[in-house]
Amino acid sequence: MNVLDSFRLDGQVVVITGGGGLLGPVHGLAVAEAGGVPVLWDISLSAAEAAADEVRRATGTACEAQCVDITSQQQVEGALAALLARLGRVDGLVNNAARNPQVGSAQPAWSRLENYPLDAWEADLAVGLTGAMLCSRVLGEAMAARGGGVIVNISSDLGVIAPDQRLYRQPGLPEDQQPAKPVSYSVVKHGLIGLTKYLATYYADRGVRANALAPGGVEAGQPEEFLQRITSLIPLGRMARRDEYKAAVVFLLSQASAYMTGSVICIDGGRTCW
Numbered sequence: 671m672n673v674l675d676s677f678r679l680d681g682q683v684v685v686i687t688g689g690g691g692l693l694g695p696v697h698g699l700a701v702a703e704a705g706g707v708p709v710l711w712d713i714s715l716s717a718a719e720a721a722a723d724e725v726r727r728a729t730g731t732a733c734e735a736q737c738v739d740i741t742s743q744q745q746v747e748g749a750l751a752a753l754l755a756r757l758g759r760v761d762g763l764v765n766n767a768a769r770n771p772q773v774g775s776a777q778p779a780w781s782r783l784e785n786y787p788l789d790a791w792e793a794d795l796a797v798g799l800t801g802a803m804l805c806s807r808v809l810g811e812a813m814a815a816r817g818g819g820v821i822v823n824i825s826s827d828l829g830v831i832a833p834d835q836r837l838y839r840q841p842g843l844p845e846d847q848q849p850a851k852p853v854s855y856s857v858v859k860h861g862l863i864g865l866t867k868y869l870a871t872y873y874a875d876r877g878v879r880a881n882a883l884a885p886g887g888v889e890a891g892q893p894e895e896f897l898q899r900i901t902s903l904i905p906l907g908r909m910a911r912r913d914e915y916k917a918a919v920v921f922l923l924s925q926a927s928a929y930m931t932g933s934v935i936c937i938d939g940g941r942t943c944w
């Protein structure tokens with residue numbers, strides 16, 4: 671097969687969880703531009719619908735939106751049944767949904783390890799890990815039953831390294847009041863890499879591949895001081911643009927990565943090698 675043809679996703683149906691967020695619509699664009707049919711799942715129907723509109727307008731191709739709480743196996747099964755009734759197949763899953771608690775607030779110390787609320791920890795794990803596991807087993811079985819498919823887990827550079835808590839410091843606050851990147855983010859993002867390896871070996875003989883993408887931070891209007899601090903930790907000297915993960919998502923979803931399973935691709939401007 672011609673190498674560029676091996677990246678095509680013609681006719682393939684790919685579910686993207688968290689499809690209404692910052693990166694979900696761009697993963698959808700990538701799938702549509704490669705000829706596939708993205709299906710955007712989000713707990714917010716309005717966000718998923720706006721994202722699907724964006725993809726349809728940009729590509730002129732089909733893109734669907736569904737309201738799904740991925741922490742509910744019943745909702746995941748129901749959404750898959752509705753999708754199969756309309757589109758007849760599912761070929762790929764991008765586990766992209768997350769809760770991203772904002773660091774820094776009126777009470778910055780809330781995100782510190784010793785203070786992090788147990789209900790926030792449980793909600794973060796429910797979306798980031800339980801949701802990814804539920805979607806993987808429900809869609810994984812459907813894909814295996816059809817002879818194969820692909821799962822892509824969206825981890826993070828913080829799935830490979832620890833957060834540098836100096837990035838989040840606020841001047842003038844005592845040590846015990848300084849904000850911190852929540853512990854749940856590290857655990858979810860490292861956990862997704864563990865889930866990737868589990869799924870890769872579990873499904874290997876049934877044709878379902880699983881890999882992880884570990885993206886670095888995307889520039890999205892962060893304060894100048896934060897930008898200066900984080901870019902000093904990135905060899906390429908800048909945060910990512912929103913569209914810089916599209917090629918990797920298509921590579922991982924397509925035949926171009928046919929001999930790859932259980933692996934992690936870091937695309938982070940070099941941050942994890944420094």
Ligand SMILES: NC(=O)c1ccc[n+]([C@@H]2O[C@H](COP(=O)([O-])OP(=O)(O)OC[C@H]3O[C@@H](n4cnc5c(N)ncnc54)[C@H](O)[C@@H]3O)[C@@H](O)[C@H]2O)c1
Nearest residue numbers: 688690691692693712713739740766767768826886887888
């Ligand atoms: N943005 C970045 O800089 C960056 C960097 C590295 C990794 N990532 C990872 O990429 C992924 C996407 O990031 P993003 O910036 O687009 O996040 P985002 O917060 O903008 O989007 C996440 C989406 O998930 C949805 N969601 C939350 N709970 C859900 C549930 N129970 N069921 C279904 N949907 C639910 C939210 O409604 C939201 O639309 C995340 O996994 C994130 O950790 C992001």
